[in-house]
Amino acid sequence: MEWLTPQWQANLLAMGQALVILLGAVLLGAVLTVIERRLLGLWQDRYGPNRVGPFGSLQLVADMIKIFFKEDWIPPFADRTLFVLSPAIAMASLLLSFIIIPITPGWGIADLHIGLLFFFAMAGINVYAVLFGGWASGNKYALIGAMRASAQTLSYEVFMGLALMGVVAITGSFNMREIVNAQADLWFIVPQFFGFCTFLIAGIAVTHRHPFDQPEAEQELADGYHVEYSSMKFGMFFIGEYVGMVLVSALIVTLFFGGWHGPWLPPVVWFALKTGFFLIFFILLRGSLPRPRYDRVMSFGWKVCLPLTLVNLLVTGAVVLLVPG
Amino acid sequence: MLKWLITGTWSQLRTMGLVFMHSFRKRETVNYPDEEVYLPPRYRGRIILTRDPDGEERCVACNLCAVACPVDCISLQKGEQEDGRWYPEFFRINFSRCIYCGMCEEACPTSAIQLTPDFEMSEYRRQELVYEKEDLLINGPGKDHDYHFYKVAGMAIGGKDKGRAQNEQEPKDVKTLLP
Amino acid sequence: MATIHVDGKAYEVNGADNLLQACLSLGLDIPYFCWHPAMGSVGACRQCAVRQYKDEDDDKGMLVMSCMTPAADRTRISIEDDEAREFRASVVEWLMINHPHDCPVCEEGGHCHLQDMTVMTGHDRRRYRFRKRTHRNQYLGPFIAHEMNRCITCYRCVRFYNEYAGGEDLGAFGANDNIYFGRHQDGVLENEFAGNLTEVCPTGVFTDQTHSDHYTRKWDLQFAPSICHQCSVGCNISPGERYGEIRRIENRYHGEVNGHFLCDRGRFGYGYVNRTDRPRVPAWRSQSKDDPVELDVDAALGHGGSALRAARRIIGIGSPRASLESNHQLRELVGADNFSTGISAPEQAGLERMTELNRTCGLPTPSLRDVEAHDAIFVLGEDLIQSAARLGLSVRQATLARRHDLASKLGIPTWNTDAVKTHGQDRLHPLFIAYPSATGLDPVAVRRHALAPNDIARLGFAVAHAIDPAAPAVDDLDSDMAEAARTIAQALKAASRPLIISGASLGSTSVLDAAGNIARALARRAARGGLMLVRPEANSTGLALMGGHSLEWALDELTGQSADAVVVVENDLYDRAPRDRVDQALAKVQTLVVLDHQYTRTLARAHLALPSASFAEGDGTLVNLEGRAQRFFQVYDPRYIRPQSRIHESWRWLHALGASLHRRPASDITLDDVTHGCAEAHPMLAGIVEAAPGANFRIEGLRLAREPHRYSGRTSMRADQAVAEPRPLQDPDTPFSFSMEGYSGHGRPRQQVPFAWAPGWNSPQAWNKFTDEVGGHLRGGDPGAKVMPLIPGHHDYAGNLPDAFQRQPDRWQLVMMARLFGGDETSSRAEPMQERAEPAHLTLSERDAERLGVSEGLPVGITADVGEVVLPVHVDPGWPDGLAGLSGGIGGGWANGFMVELVPAGNRHNRPAGAGEARPWNG
Incomplete structure (x- = not known):
């Protein structure tokens, strides 16, 4: 046991944590597919999947068996390499973003001092997955979906970054732990309310969740960029979307809702509760809001959200400069 | 602009609130087959062929149901019995094509074809969804208890001579010159 | 031309029409019942009430019956007028x-x-x-x-049946x-055109009983344009199929040939297509004594090919009831030298001889519509109502058209039927008939000359001589005949359009020559006449143009063993030649x-029997008696059901x-290929390509639909066999689709x-929408x-005049008498036709019957080289002595001109065996 130096112990602990967080994120994403259907059922006065296992709890298992055994078909007209690559990129880029999330004071994979920028980088890479997928499918619906997705993601990422600059300015750091710690007394939702609003909207948009799901609008595009995908390749896009949801929820919690901070309960529970709240909020959004027209989405992003973010940034900057300490 | 933004935001939030309140509503769906479904008598389910109050087949093989059918899933062949009645030699409905629109029932001039409140017709083999006359014909008048086509129509059949239908005079004697 | 104003719009119409005709020709809908395009107005x-205005200032007008109002120039009417509408609704x-x-x-x-x-008038509540x-x-x-209850007393039935x-x-x-419209008592409607009542009657008083026995609504039938195969007239028909059976035959309007009407043989004789004993799969046996084995196509062709390869020489026997394409393909298979027409x-x-006369007599062959425009007709040796019924109707x-001529002198329009008829009374255009027995046209004929075939020819030659003295004269003609010849010649000379009709019924080329001489004599007088020659079967004309050896030649070759294989196409040899000879x-x-669509005695002996298509399952071309090549198209594909x-x-x-046979890979062949092949191989038949559009013909890029757009049961009619629906059948041969698409x-x-x-x-009246003008x-x-x-130029008279018919003391000359019902090979296999057909009989004169000591209905044995039959006697008072008339269509090689011996068959219980033996299914 001599090799088990404290350095190694720390390494092993970090690896263990990384594994747990990764698995947790993926599993949560998968479970969310069922939870979403049950919740939508609830809000639409019906039951949702409830036949497999007690209260439909084994629905996920059934779905997994189904999706694993589906024919993994690559269309003959597709660009094989890109076609196979893109779901992997989609999944990987989102999972990598979890590196920077501090779950509790002791939990978290990497404590990067450029944490936020890393997230933006990964979100940027995620666009490639969609673009590749749409292009490689060799299908006009997929291509239009991919075009919509990339245009939408690019537009909304512009002010997604800017929305967080208020938080960064107040904290004076890109490091996530420092940002959380800076909220020990006051959650940033209060001073950065508009930053929160725009980040929330941008977060929905970059994950292509309702009501910003034009890229995969099934009525007009027959599922958009992943129309030609089947089996687990489709599964990776599909789970990827939910993992993205988890990621954005966790980020909102970390950046605006004080992360693990909270009275009485252990930090991990607070973090889970807050994240869960936003996950349910995402699902509620889907259950209640209709999908706007694509041009409305773009004009809303550029004409409303971007100016709002800029004003928020200006005011925050002024306040930070004028109020010392 | 600001007003638009505020009312718009409020409207969205209100919607979400209203939808959320559905969490506490009663569910509209039932847990079929654990719970039984109530189907109104005029529900458009499995199609049957009925008999007239005298117990004879009502269908006269006029082909109107077949031509009314938008998916062309009814086919039949006219036959004629000794007593002059028309009847279907075969009557086939391909339920794997049927859309239960009820147009056949609308078209039927004799109330023979009727839709019933029964939808439990699933089969593992599609071929078994092809129903022949013996699968369709029931031993009763269905929803229409009284109608008897041949008592209205002018054609003579065994047991109902010319002039015996509703609103009919006795057959004319062409050899008389009296008015 | 005249201009009429209908609801404020001006139209150019034919001023000789009535308003109803004119408006229907324009495509305007006026409801009507009693008017019929072929029978005029009463x-x-x-x-058909419309409002007519005196002039443009008249805003009151009055209701008139459009069918009784001439479409005179500057007529102003309103169809849409409220009162007229209300009136029409009240009438319905x-x-x-x-x-x-x-x-x-x-x-x-x-x-x-x-x-x-x-529906048109909007009546929907009682x-x-x-x-x-x-x-x-x-x-x-x-x-x-x-079903008399349905009658609306429009009188169309009696007008058609009695007048037309x-x-x-x-x-x-x-x-x-x-x-009440009916007979004085129950009984078979005697007229040969009674079937048209089903189309003439505007409602369901008279309906097609043969259709009712396997009834299908019109919208559920699959149709194709077809040609009647039951005689040489070539009427256009519209057969309807459902569930793999022909369900009925309806008239298909053709402006030149059949117009609105068909004969009952054509309309009701389709039953042979539906016979259950038809061959449907190939059958093979290597020895005649073996039982045939059913084979699939490739195996059958393989056996057939190797058997034919082993043969020294193959003879091909075609058929006048098969299409040109089939006969041509047989000729290609065996070679022109080995081809017999059958x-x-x-x-x-x-x-x-008929082909030659049609081309060289100097007079054109009229169409049936043209026939109706001739004003003096001489029929030599044909009972038209029995041998070419539709021609007889024309x-x-x-003859009735004389009334139109008389009426037009008084300014009575031809459509005003009752006025025309009242004025004309029984003044008719002259019709002369020379035929031994009574014919259906006798009532409208000036005189029928009951003569033996040779005497008919002599009468004809005498007529020709009387018209043109350059024509050969007939010696020692008795005074009666000479007088008759003069009368007929007079009438023909006086006519502006004389028509000569003759044909193959009596099997006498002299009669044909006589008809040809009259035609040539008329042609030399530059008369606008016509010559119509009646052929016995649907494609006789076409096959004669194609040419080939006779059936006897083929049988001789086979008997003499100069050939050891024979391919017979759609021909029952036992029907055409004596049994012993064929055996x-x-x-x-x-x-x-043997290729046939019926189970014939020839097919029963085949080593390889191939099931061929009847007119309903196949495509092909026929040439009718006027030399009109007409294509018939496949109605349905038997494999679907x-x-x-x-x-x-x-x-x-x-x-x-x-x-x-030649060990070539079997290539696809389409109708167009074989039609073109046939046209190229036979210069005389070059025109058949034009008979109908080829398979690539499209209208607005669409095929033509065989099924009405309401066709029902598509997803169910085959579901009892397999619930998965097969791909709709493709048709590489024709421009038609086997579906409602198109x-x-x-x-x-x-x-x-x-x-x-x-x-x-929906009724047959819809044809008015397809014609350039109603009845056009x-x-x-x-x-x-x-x-x-026609080959222009002068052609010489035929000179080989026959001797006068001499009655033999102990022998009778046989005359085959055409029979509409039961007289042709195929339709007589149809059940209702068998019920309708009179049993075969022997016709004798009163004196001959007396001499033999027989009377009406007693059986008589008829003996000739071909064998013996026993038939009941029918005594015909006008029948020439020395002739024995035998009902046509009894088969067995019985033919005109045989000298037969007659022996009374003493035992009255002897079932007349002749017809039974000759054609067992004909009872």
């Missing part, structure tokens, strides 16, 4: 007062003129609360069903509210390949058999119309192409 039903309402509530069980439903008109009058029905025979068709046993009885030598000689109209020939044959059947057109089988409208002119339907017009020609042109053109 103004009985009051349904009162006509419907007694109409029974039985459309669902009425065979007319779905193609009913009364339904159409009721207000009359009192009781309906009812009638009892009559039995009218196996063809026509009767010359029937005498249908009439209107009773008075006021109890008018027609007996005397008959073929007659056919060749001849009747030609002898076939006994010597190593390989007998019976997937196990392997029925193909004979030409397709023969092509594949040829490939197998063009079926009337907006674009087209020649080939599988079925007539137009919005609001199809707007796309009447289908078919004339081959056999």
Whole structure:
């Protein structure tokens, strides 16, 4: 046991944590597919999947068996390499973003001092997955979906970054732990309310969740960029979307809702509760809001959200400069 | 602009609130087959062929149901019995094509074809969804208890001579010159 | 031309028409019942009322019956006028007062003129609360069903039956509210055109009984444009199929040939297509004594190919009831030197003579419509009503047309039927008939000369001589004949358009020569006449143009063993040649390949029997008696309902058999390929390509639909076999589709119309939408192409005059008498036809009967070289002594001109065996 130096112990602990967080994120994403259907059922006065296992709890298992055994078909007209690559990129880029999330004071994979920028980088890479997928499918619906997705993601990422600059300015750091710690007394939702609003909207948009799901609008595009995908390749896009949801929820919690901070309960529970709240909020959004027209989405992003973010940034900057300490 | 933004935001939030309140509503769906479904008598389910109050087949093989059918899933062949009645030699409905629109029932001039409140017709083999006359014909008048086509129509059949239908005079004697 | 104003719009119309005709020709809808394009107006039903205005200032106007009002120039009418509409609605309402509530069980439903008109006028509620009058029905025979309750007293039936068709046993009885249309008592309707009542009757009083026995609504039938195969007239028909059976035959309007009407043989004789004993799969046996084994196509062709390869020489026997394509393909298979037409030598000689006469007599061959425009007709040796019934009907109209001429002198329009008839009375255009027995046209003939064939010829030659002294004279003609010849010649010379009709019925080339001489004599007088020669079978004309050896030649080759294999196409040799002779020939044959769609005695002996297509399952071309090549198209594919059947057109089988014989890979062949091949191989038949559009023909890029757009049961009719629906059948041969997809409208002119339907017009009256004017020609042109053109120039008279007929002391000269019902090979296999046909009999004169000591109905044995038959005697008072008339269609090689011995068959219980032996299924 001599090799088990404290350095190694720390390494092993970090690896263990990384594994747990990764698995947790993926599993949560998968479970969310069922939870979403049950919740939508609830809000639409019906039951949702409830036949497999007690209260439909084994629905996920059934779905997994189904999706694993589906024919993994690559269309003959597709660009094989890109076609196979893109779901992997989609999944990987989102999972990598979890590196920077501090779950509790002791939990978290990497404590990067450029944490936020890393997230933006990964979100940027995620666009490639969609673009590749749409292009490689060799299908006009997929291509239009991919075009919509990339245009939408690019537009909304512009002010997604800017929305967080208020938080960064107040904290004076890109490091996530420092940002959380800076909220020990006051959650940033209060001073950065508009930053929160725009980040929330941008977060929905970059994950292509309702009501910003034009890229995969099934009525007009027959599922958009992943129309030609089947089996687990489709599964990776599909789970990827939910993992993205988890990621954005966790980020909102970390950046605006004080992360693990909270009275009485252990930090991990607070973090889970807050994240869960936003996950349910995402699902509620889907259950209640209709999908706007694509041009409305773009004009809303550029004409409303971007100016709002800029004003928020200006005011925050002024306040930070004028109020010392 | 600001007003638009505020009312718009409020409207969205209100919607979400209203939808959320559905969490506490009663569910509209039932847990079929654990719970039984109530189907109104005029529900458009499995199609049957009925008999007239005298117990004879009502269908006269006029082909109107077949031509009314938008998916062309009814086919039949006219036959004629000794007593002059028309009847279907075969009557086939391909339920794997049927859309239960009820147009056949609308078209039927004799109330023979009727839709019933029964939808439990699933089969593992599609071929078994092809129903022949013996699968369709029931031993009763269905929803229409009284109608008897041949008592209205002018054609003579065994047991109902010319002039015996509703609103009919006795057959004319062409050899008389009296008015 | 005249200009009329209808609802404020000006139209150019034919001023000789009435307003109803004019408006219908323009495509304007006016409801009507009693008017019929072929029978004119009587103004009985009051349904076609419109408002007529005196001039443009008149805003009151008055209601007139459009069918009784001339379409004079500057007529102003309104169809849409409120009062006129209301009047028409009232008329339908009162006509419907007694109409029974039985459309669902009425065979007319779905193609009913009364339904159409009721919908057109908008009547949909019964207000009359009192009781309906009812009638009892009559039995009218196996063809026509009767349901008098449905009658609306339009009088069309009796006008058609009595006036147009010359029937005498249908009439209107009773008075006021109890008018009854029927016979004086139950019984078979005697007229040969009674079937047209089903189309003439605007509602369901007279319906097709043969259709009712396996009834299908019109919208559920699959149609194709077809040609009647039952005689040489080539009427256009529209057969309807359902569930793999022909369900009925309807008239397909052709402006030049059949117009609106068919004969009953053509309409009701389709049953042979549906016979259950038809061969449906190939059958093979290597030895005649073995039982045949059913094989699939490839195996059968393989056996057939190797058997034929082993043969020293193959003879091919074609058939005048098979299409040109099939005969041509057989000729290709065996070579022109080995090809026999399958027609007996005397008959073929007659056919060749007819072809020659049609081309060189100097007078054109008229179409049936043309026939009606001739004003003096001489028929030599034909009972037209029996041998070419539809032609007979046209001849009747030609004689009646005198009334039109007389009426037009008084300014009475021809459509005003009652006035025309009253004025004309029984003044008719002259019709002379020379035929031994009574014919259906006798009532309209000036005189019928009951003569023996030779005397008919002599009379004809005498007529020719009387017209043109340059024609050879007939010596020692008795005074009666000479007088007759002068009268006939006078009438023909006086006519502006004389018509000579003759044909093959009596099997005498002298009669044909005589007819030819008259025609040439008339042609030299530059008369606008015509010569019509009646052939015995549907494609006799075409096969004569193609040429080939006679049947006797083929049998001799086989008997003499100079050939050891024979391929017979759609021909029952036992029907055309004596049984012993055929037996002898076939006994010597190593390989007998028979293609037929009926289970014939020849097919029963085949080593390889291939199931060929009847007219309903195949495509092909026929040439009718006027030299009009007409294409018939496949109505249905038998494999759709019976997937196990392997029925193909004979030409397709023969092509594949040829490939197998020469060890070539079997290539696809289409109708267009074989039609072009046939046209190229036979210069005389070059025109047949033009007879119908090829397979690539499209209207607005669409094929033509075989099924009406309401066709039902598509996803169910085959579901009992397999619930998965097969791909709709493809048709590489024709421009038609086996589905409701495709063009079926009337907006674009087209020649080939599988079925007539137009919005609001479900009955046969829909044909008015397809014609350039009502009763005119199809707007796309009447289908078919004339081959056999007239060769201009003078041609010499025939000079070989026969001797006068001398009665023999102990022998009788046989005369085969054409029989409409039961007289042809195929339709006599149809059940209702067998019921309708009179049993075969022997006709004798009174004196001969007395001499033999027999009387009506007693059996007599008839003996000749071909064998013996026993038939009941029919004594015909006018029949010439020394002749023995034998009912046609009894088969067995019995033919005209035989000298036969007659022996009374003493035992009355002896069942007349002749017909039974000759054709066992004909009872």
